[in-house]
Amino acid sequence: MALLFKSHLDDPEAWRRALLALEPDLDFRVWPETGARDEIEAALVWAPEPGDLARYPNLRLIASLGAGVDNILSDPDLPAEVPITRIIDPDLTRQMSEYALTQILRFHRRMDDYERQQRAGVWRVLAQPLTAERRVGILGLGVLGSDLARKLAALGFDVAGWSRTPKEIEGITGFTGEEGLEGFLTGTEILVCLLPLTPETEGILDKDLLAALPEGAYLVNCARGEHLIEKDLVAALDEGRLAGAALDVYRAEPLAPDHPFWAHPKVIVTPHCASVTTPASSAPQFLDNLKRARAGRAPSNLVDPSRGY
Amino acid sequence: MALLFKSHLDDPEAWRRALLALEPDLDFRVWPETGARDEIEAALVWAPEPGDLARYPNLRLIASLGAGVDNILSDPDLPAEVPITRIIDPDLTRQMSEYALTQILRFHRRMDDYERQQRAGVWRVLAQPLTAERRVGILGLGVLGSDLARKLAALGFDVAGWSRTPKEIEGITGFTGEEGLEGFLTGTEILVCLLPLTPETEGILDKDLLAALPEGAYLVNCARGEHLIEKDLVAALDEGRLAGAALDVYRAEPLAPDHPFWAHPKVIVTPHCASVTTPASSAPQFLDNLKRARAGRAPSNLVDPSRGY
Numbered sequence: 001m002a003l004l005f006k007s008h009l010d011d012p013e014a015w016r017r018a019l020l021a022l023e024p025d026l027d028f029r030v031w032p033e034t035g036a037r038d039e040i041e042a043a044l045v046w047a048p049e050p051g052d053l054a055r056y057p058n059l060r061l062i063a064s065l066g067a068g069v070d071n072i073l074s075d076p077d078l079p080a081e082v083p084i085t086r087i088i089d090p091d092l093t094r095q096m097s098e099y100a101l102t103q104i105l106r107f108h109r110r111m112d113d114y115e116r117q118q119r120a121g122v123w124r125v126l127a128q129p130l131t132a133e134r135r136v137g138i139l140g141l142g143v144l145g146s147d148l149a150r151k152l153a154a155l156g157f158d159v160a161g162w163s164r165t166p167k168e169i170e171g172i173t174g175f176t177g178e179e180g181l182e183g184f185l186t187g188t189e190i191l192v193c194l195l196p197l198t199p200e201t202e203g204i205l206d207k208d209l210l211a212a213l214p215e216g217a218y219l220v221n222c223a224r225g226e227h228l229i230e231k232d233l234v235a236a237l238d239e240g241r242l243a244g245a246a247l248d249v250y251r252a253e254p255l256a257p258d259h260p261f262w263a264h265p266k267v268i269v270t271p272h273c274a275s276v277t278t279p280a281s282s283a284p285q286f287l288d289n290l291k292r293a294r295a296g297r298a299p300s301n302l303v304d305p306s307r308g309y
Numbered sequence: 310m311a312l313l314f315k316s317h318l319d320d321p322e323a324w325r326r327a328l329l330a331l332e333p334d335l336d337f338r339v340w341p342e343t344g345a346r347d348e349i350e351a352a353l354v355w356a357p358e359p360g361d362l363a364r365y366p367n368l369r370l371i372a373s374l375g376a377g378v379d380n381i382l383s384d385p386d387l388p389a390e391v392p393i394t395r396i397i398d399p400d401l402t403r404q405m406s407e408y409a410l411t412q413i414l415r416f417h418r419r420m421d422d423y424e425r426q427q428r429a430g431v432w433r434v435l436a437q438p439l440t441a442e443r444r445v446g447i448l449g450l451g452v453l454g455s456d457l458a459r460k461l462a463a464l465g466f467d468v469a470g471w472s473r474t475p476k477e478i479e480g481i482t483g484f485t486g487e488e489g490l491e492g493f494l495t496g497t498e499i500l501v502c503l504l505p506l507t508p509e510t511e512g513i514l515d516k517d518l519l520a521a522l523p524e525g526a527y528l529v530n531c532a533r534g535e536h537l538i539e540k541d542l543v544a545a546l547d548e549g550r551l552a553g554a555a556l557d558v559y560r561a562e563p564l565a566p567d568h569p570f571w572a573h574p575k576v577i578v579t580p581h582c583a584s585v586t587t588p589a590s591s592a593p594q595f596l597d598n599l600k601r602a603r604a605g606r607a608p609s610n611l612v613d614p615s616r617g618y
Contacts, residue, residue, distance in 0.1 A: 094465055098440060101464075102414040109411045114579050121571050123563035123580045131407060154463065155410075156403055254432035262430050268420075269427045273434045 002039045003290070004056070006031035007046035010065050010277065015044065018279035022287055042290050047071040054079050061085065061293040063286050065277055067092055067144065069303050070197035070224060084303040085289050088143055091281045097148040099222055099274035100192050103246035104152070107190055107218040108134055112244050112266070129189075131156040137188030139204070140195035140223065141167040141174070142309070148194065160184055164200075185212035190220065197224040198308030207232040216243045222274040225250040230261070237266045248274040311348045312599070313365070315340035316355035319374050319586065324353070327588035331596055351599050356380040363388050370394065370602040372595050374586055376401055376453065378612050379506035379533060393612040394598050397452055400590045406457040408531055408583035409501050412555035413461070416499055416527040417443055421553050421575070438498075440465040446497030448513070449504035449532065450476040450483070451618070457503065469493055473509075494521035499529065506533040507617030516541040525552045531583040534559040539570070546575045557583040 003019070003026060005012050012030045019026050029035055031045075031052075040056040046065040053062060054077040064072055064086045072084060106112065110126050117124060136152050138145045141163040152159045153171040160173040162184040167174055175184035185191070191213060195201045205221065205228040213219075219242060221228055230251060236242040246268040247261060253272055261267045289299035303309060312328070312335060314321050321339045328335055338344055340354075340361075351370040352362060362371060363386040371388075373381055373395045381393060415421065419435050426433060445461050447454045450472040461468045462480040469482040471493040476483055484493035494500070500522060504510045514530065514537040522528075528551060530537055539560060545551040555577040556570060562581055570576045598608035612618060 094440065095437075098414065098464065099418060101410075102418045102420060105407065105411040105414060106420075109408060111411060111415075111577075111579075114582075115577070117580070118571060118578045121566055125580050125582045125585070128404075128582065128585065131403065151464070155407065155460070257430055262427060268424070270420075270423050271426075271432045271434050273423075273437065276434070276437065 001041040001058070002027035002029050002035065004029050004031055004034055004040045004043045005045070006043070006048050006052075007065050009046050009272075011279075015279045015283070018283040019287065022283055042293065044286060045072065048075065050075045051077045053077075053082075061290060061299060063087075063289060064303075067096075067275070068196060068224065069309065070226075073303075073305055073308060078305075083293065083299055084305065085286075085299045085301045086303055086309070087277055087282050087285065088301045089277065089282045089285065092275050092277060093144055093147045095275035096144050096194070096222060097151050099248065099270075100148050100194070100220055101151060101155075103220045103222075103268065104136055104157075104190050104192065106246070106268075107220075107244055108157075132158060134158060134189060135160060135187050136190045136192065137162065137184055139191065139193045141169065141172075142194070142196065145192075145194040146172075148192065160187060181209075182212055185209060186214065188213055188217065190218045192220040193223045193227050195223050195227060196309035197226050200308075202226050203229055205229065205233070207235070210236040210242060213242070215241055217241075218243055219245040220247075221245070222248040225253065234260055234264065237264065242266070244268070246270070248272055310350040310367070311336035311338050311344065313338050313340055313343055313349045313352045314354070315352070315357055315361075316374050318355050318581075320588075324588045324592070327592040328596065331592055351602065353595060354381065357384065359384045360386045362386075362391075370599060370608060372396075372598060373612075376405075376584070377505060377533065378618065379535075382612075382614055382617060387614075389614075392602065392608055393614065394595075394608045394610045395612055395618070396586055396591050396594065397610045398586065398591045398594065401584050401586060402453055402456045404584040405453050405503070405531060406460050408557065408579075409457050409503070409529055410460060410464075412529045412531075412577065413445055413466075413499050413501065415555070415577075416529075416553055417466075441467060443467060443498060444469060444496050445499045445501065446471065446493055448500065448502045450478065450481075451503070451505065454501075454503040455481075457501065469496060490518075491521055494518060495523065497522055497526065499527045501529045502532045502536050504532050504536060505618035506535055509617075511535050512538055514538065514542070516544070519545040519551060522551070524550055526550075527552055528554040529556075530554070531557040534562065543569055543573065546573065551575070553577070555579070557581055 016028045037056050038058050042061040044063045059082050062082050062084045067086055069086050135158045138149055138161045141161040146169055149159050149161050149169055149172045162175045166176045244266045248270045249272055261269050292299045325337045346365050347367050349365040353372045355374040368391050371391050371393045376395055378395050444467045447458055447470045450470040455478055458468050458470050458478055458481045471484045475485045553575045557579045558581055570578050601608045
C-alpha cells in the first residue's frame with residue numbers, strides 16, 4: 001500500500017525524507033505519478049484537484065498538510081466515509097502566534113508612524129497607549145487563537161476573544177456568537193483574524209464588521225484570504241477609519257502584481273509565510289494517524305466536515 | 310522645605326499633578342525658579358546643570374527621573390554626601406522589554422526583507438530561522454535585561470546574557486566579564502544593549518565588538534547613545550557584515566538633521582521613546598524616598614556612584 005502526496009506549497013522531497021526517516025518502507029508517491037490507484041491507502045495533501053480523492057477505492061485517510069481543511073472540504077466529490085485530519089502542531093501554533101505578535105507590537109508601538117517620521121526626518125515622541133489599556137481582539141479561540149490570547153495577556157495587553165461556542169481562558173474577555181460580535185468589535189483596537197474558513201466565516205471581514213471597530217483600529221489577517229472582502233478594507237483604510245493592516249493571506253495567491261495592497265501605504269503584505277508546516281515536526285503525527293487508520297481506529301486531529309474544522 | 314524639579318524631557322505639570330495628588334502640601338518648584346536655595350530638600354531631575362546641585366545646602370535626596378543616572382553622575386561637582394536614587398518602575402521595565410521585543414521580532418521574522426520585497430512587488434517566502442535556534446544576546450542583565458531575557462525565553466528564543474558579575478536566570482545562558490564577552494558575541498544573532506552607561510561601558514559597541522558578531526547579525530540599542538561608536542555601526546552595515554539596527558538613543562539628541570542614520574536603509578530610528586517615565590506610576594516611590602530621607606533612613610533604588618548604577 002502507498003501514500004499519495006500532493007501540494008503546490010510544500011516540498012515533496014522534504015516530506016519524503018522526513019517520513020522515510022521514521023518509516024523506511026513507506027511507498028511515497030508524488031501526484032500525478034500515483035501508480036495503481038487501488039494501492040493508495042492515504043493522501044497527504046494541500047488543495048487536491050477536485051474529484052481526485054474520489055478515485056482511490058482503498059483510501060482510508062486524508063490528511064491536510066496544514067491547520068486548515070477548507071482546501072480539501074471545497075471538493076464536492078470528497079469520499080464521505082474517509083476520515084480527514086489536519087495538522088495541529090505546537091510549532092505551527094508557535095509560528096502563528098509569533099507572526100501575529102510581530103504585527104500587533106508593530107502597530108501597538110506605533111512603528112508605522114515612527115517609520116513615516118523617520119522618512120520625513122522628524123524627531124517627535126508620540127503618545128503611546130498603555131499596554132494594559134490596549135484592547136487586542138482575536139476572532140477565533142481555537143488552538144491558534146487561544147495560544148495567541150495567552151501570550152498577549154502575559155505581555156500585559158487587554159485581550160478579548162470571539163468564538164462560535166463559549167470558551168473560558170483565564171484573563172481573556174470572551175464574546176460568543178452572532179449576538180456577541182458587536183460588543184467584541186466596539187472595544188477592539190487591534191483585530192486579529194484566526195478563524196477557520198467555513199461557509200459561516202467566508203467574507204466575515206466586510207464593510208459592516210470593519211465599521212464596527214473604533215476609529216483608528218488595525219487589522220491583522222493571518223487566517224484565510226477568503227475571510228476578507230478586500231475592497232472593503234481598502235475603502236476603510238482610504239477613508240481613514242482604519243489606521244493599518246497586516247495581511248498574510250489573500251483571495252488569490254500569489255497576490256496579483258496590480259493588486260492595490262502592494263503599494264498601499266497602510267498595508268503590510270507578507271506572502272503567506274506566517275506559519276509554515278515543517279515536515280520534521282509534523283511527520284510523526286501523520287504516521288501515527290496512518291497506523292490508526294490501518295488498525296481501524298480513529299485518528300487524532302480529526303476534522304468534523306459539518307463544522308468545517 | 311521644597312522639592313526642585315528639572316528636566317528638558319519630562320513635563321513638570323504632569324509631575325506636579327501626580328505628586329500633589331498624593332501629598333497636597335508639597336512645595337513643588339520648577340528650575341530655574343528655585344526660590345531660597347536653603348529651602349530645597351530634594352531634587353527630582355534629569356540632566357541637571359553641572360554644578361547646580363552643589364548649590365543647595367540642605368539637599369538630602371537626588372532622584373533621577375529615569376532608570377539611568379549617568380545624566381547626574383557626569384556632574385563633577387555633585388555633592389558627595391547626598392544619596393542618589395533612580396526609578397525602578399515595573400512599568401518602565403515593561404515598556405523597555407516591549408520596545409526591544411517589537412524590534413527583535415521584526416528582525417527575527419525578516420520583516421525588513423519582506424518590506425523590501427513588498428516595495429518591489431515580490432512574492433517570495435523567505436527561509437525563516439527557527440525560534441529555538443535564534444540566539445538573542447542581551448548586554449546587561451540588570452532589572453531591564455533580565456526581564457527581557459525571561460520574556461524572550463518564554464517565546465521560545467535561545468537567549469544569552471552578558472553581565473559584569475555572574476547572574477543566574479533559568480533558561481538563559483550566562484556570560485561574565487571581559488573574558489566572557491567574545492564567546493557571548495560569537496553566538497549572538499540579535500544583540501540588544503541594555504547596559505547602564507558607565508566609564509567601562511562608554512563606547513562598548515565599537516568596531517571590534519560588532520566584528521565579533523556573526524555575519525548578518527542585528528543590533529538593538531535602547532540603552533544610551535554613548536554606548537555606540539556611531540560611525541563603526543554605519544561601516545558595519547555598509548560593508549554588509551550587519552544586517553540591520555534599531556536605535557532609540559544617540560550621542561546627540563535630538564538626532565541632527567544631517568545624521569546618516571535618518572536615511573540609512575538598514576537603520577530604524579526612534580526618538581528616545583522606548584521607555585518613558587509616567588508620573589502617576591513613579592510618583593509614589595519618589596515620595597516614599599523623600600519620607601525616608603527626612604527620617605534619615607536609606608532610600609530604595611539607591612545608586613552606588615562608584616559602580617555607576
